[in-house]
Amino acid sequence: MSGPPPKGWQAIQDEVLRRxxxxxxxxxxxxxxxxxxxxxxxxxxxxVNRALRALAEAGLLERRRKAGTRVALHPVSRAxxxxxxxxxxxxxxxxxxxYSLLERSLAPPPAGPRATLGPGPALHLTALHSxxxxxxxxxxxxxxxxxxxAAHDAPFDRVSANEWLLAYAPFTHGDIAFSAEAxxxxxxxxxxxxxxxxxxxxxxxxWDHTRAITVVRLIYAPGYSIHSVIGGMSADPRAAS
Amino acid sequence: MSGPPPKGWQAIQDEVLRRxxxxxxxxxxxxxxxxxxxxxxxxxxxxVNRALRALAEAGLLERRRKAGTRVALHPVSRAxxxxxxxxxxxxxxxxxxxYSLLERSLAPPPAGPRATLGPGPALHLTALHSxxxxxxxxxxxxxxxxxxxAAHDAPFDRVSANEWLLAYAPFTHGDIAFSAEAxxxxxxxxxxxxxxxxxxxxxxxxWDHTRAITVVRLIYAPGYSIHSVIGGMSADPRAAS
DNA sequence: CCGATTAATATGTCTATACATAATTCCATG
DNA sequence: CATGGAATTATGTATAGACATATTAATCGG
Numbered sequence: 001m002s003g004p005p006p007k008g009w010q011a012i013q014d015e016v017l018r019r020x021x022x023x024x025x026x027x028x029x030x031x032x033x034x035x036x037x038x039x040x041x042x043x044x045x046x047x048v049n050r051a052l053r054a055l056a057e058a059g060l061l062e063r064r065r066k067a068g069t070r071v072a073l074h075p076v077s078r079a080x081x082x083x084x085x086x087x088x089x090x091x092x093x094x095x096x097x098x099y100s101l102l103e104r105s106l107a108p109p110p111a112g113p114r115a116t117l118g119p120g121p122a123l124h125l126t127a128l129h130s131x132x133x134x135x136x137x138x139x140x141x142x143x144x145x146x147x148x149x150a151a152h153d154a155p156f157d158r159v160s161a162n163e164w165l166l167a168y169a170p171f172t173h174g175d176i177a178f179s180a181e182a183x184x185x186x187x188x189x190x191x192x193x194x195x196x197x198x199x200x201x202x203x204x205x206x207w208d209h210t211r212a213i214t215v216v217r218l219i220y221a222p223g224y225s226i227h228s229v230i231g232g233m234s235a236d237p238r239a240a241s
Numbered sequence: 242m243s244g245p246p247p248k249g250w251q252a253i254q255d256e257v258l259r260r261x262x263x264x265x266x267x268x269x270x271x272x273x274x275x276x277x278x279x280x281x282x283x284x285x286x287x288x289v290n291r292a293l294r295a296l297a298e299a300g301l302l303e304r305r306r307k308a309g310t311r312v313a314l315h316p317v318s319r320a321x322x323x324x325x326x327x328x329x330x331x332x333x334x335x336x337x338x339x340y341s342l343l344e345r346s347l348a349p350p351p352a353g354p355r356a357t358l359g360p361g362p363a364l365h366l367t368a369l370h371s372x373x374x375x376x377x378x379x380x381x382x383x384x385x386x387x388x389x390x391a392a393h394d395a396p397f398d399r400v401s402a403n404e405w406l407l408a409y410a411p412f413t414h415g416d417i418a419f420s421a422e423a424x425x426x427x428x429x430x431x432x433x434x435x436x437x438x439x440x441x442x443x444x445x446x447x448w449d450h451t452r453a454i455t456v457v458r459l460i461y462a463p464g465y466s467i468h469s470v471i472g473g474m475s476a477d478p479r480a481a482s
Numbered sequence: 483c484c485g486a487t488t489a490a491t492a493t494g495t496c497t498a499t500a501c502a503t504a505a506t507t508c509c510a511t512g
Numbered sequence: 513c514a515t516g517g518a519a520t521t522a523t524g525t526a527t528a529g530a531c532a533t534a535t536t537a538a539t540c541g542g
Contacts, residue, residue: 076324175468288496
């Protein structure tokens with residue numbers, strides 16, 4: 001059942017975790033220095049450093065030079081949400097992926113997107129992704145033509161912008177927001193539901209360094225939810241079986 | 242404006258990142274081995290390892306023994322969402338935090354929570370958190386008394402279970418889900434809105450090893466949204482200024 | 483008593499080397 | 513040709529030692 005007892009830096013990580021949990025080291029407590037722990041565990045300081053650094057990245061420890069390492073007061077739990085490409089998300093769930101482009105036009109973006117894309121004309125796309133024929137998510141996207149001029153000649157009728165952009169205009173960083181909204185008339189019709197129905201929405205902006213690439217709103221069909229785990233020290237992708 | 246050019250493993254990370262982005266190393270490409278890169282950059286292999294491991298943890302590289310390191314086909318963007326204590330979340334936004342316990346009872350949990358907490362009696366709490374007097378979120382919680390017997394004698398009238406549990410029953414791991422829901426009649430009244438209004442909901446289960454601690458549903462007032470960043474290689478807490 | 487300088491210290495990082503481990507490749511054998 | 517196993521190889525981890533850096537603590541001068 002339980003695998004073999006971990007060796008090396010993971011063993012140290014587990015022991016430190018145990019002490020935090022057992023309240024040997026309560027929140028706020030300054031734990032022994034790396035040198036002391038290395039002596040106690042009979043290993044090199046670098047090994048202790050590896051273990052403590054991982055715990056600090058996970059938010060359980062706070063480390064500062066000279067001040068030492070202390071147990072975090074507020075164990076800020078971080079949930080790591082994976083945002084896959086829509087096609088993969090659907091196919092991974094074992095459904096048949098469907099895509100249809102609903103609108104493709106050049107226009108000055110409205111107030112929201114304009115604030116990030118600028119006033120110049122941008123490419124506006126509306127598309128519907130479906131799973132096993134059932135509507136899954138409505139994609140409402142604005143693409144900056146100054147940042148991605150190649151988008152001007154891309155048809156987006158077979159391959160969604162969601163995938164095309166990843167291949168032709170990778171982003172360096174982005175911003176994402178999750179919210180609950182009421183389905184508009186048009187969204188409701190596309191999603192085969194009633195106007196005003198609560199729907200899960202993702203609003204995302206992606207950048208290439210300082211240039212905004214695209215602003216997209218994803219309106220998911222009712223019932224959609226995002227799952228994630230928190231805490232699990234074995235944040236290993238393989239562990240998510 | 243831009244700080245000094247990074248030295249050490251971060252410089253290597255930046256250069257690798259640049260090559261990925263510049264398509265010198267397109268998605269799927271197997272990049273040179275650590276030994277080669279170490280020679281090229283004139284540093285130790287451990288330094289290259291540090292840089293590549295960080296990029297792999299960020300999801301941009303896929304590493305396998307013997308097979309080598311390749312640029313990820315699907316740059317699975319991970320958004321790290323921080324889940325603070327509600328009081329902190331409100332106070333950090335500069336608002337006055339308010340809390341009121343609405344209900345506290347012992348009862349067998351309904352179907353949903355029962356699946357994780359078991360059939361035995363559990364503590365049921367309903368509470369409202371407010372910001373500057375305005376309703377912020379409704380907390381609907383079930384606490385396992387077999388896992389946390391001390392909860393039986395806690396009043397929860399001044400300190401919310403949200404905070405009490407962190408202090409007296411820390412969790413090892415958990416599961417969290419985000420969704421959009423229609424406000425029920427009672428929720429709508431508490432949140433000063435109309436029934437059926439779309440509201441953002443968080444459902445969370447936390448565990449202490451194999452024993453479930455609590456199941457909680459947080460129903461946020463309309464307009465609530467969760468923000469996060471993706472990609473940003475400087476996932477340093479201090480950078481979030 | 484306060485402020486500026488200096489010393490002390492814990493973490494951060496790098497190096498060189500070594501061995502461990504997983505996976506692929508290749509080859510001998512049936 | 514299939515197949516089992518050994519050689520190969522790239523990453524994973526550990527080590528001791530060294531220097532860098534950020535901060536706190538101590539010390540000195542006014």
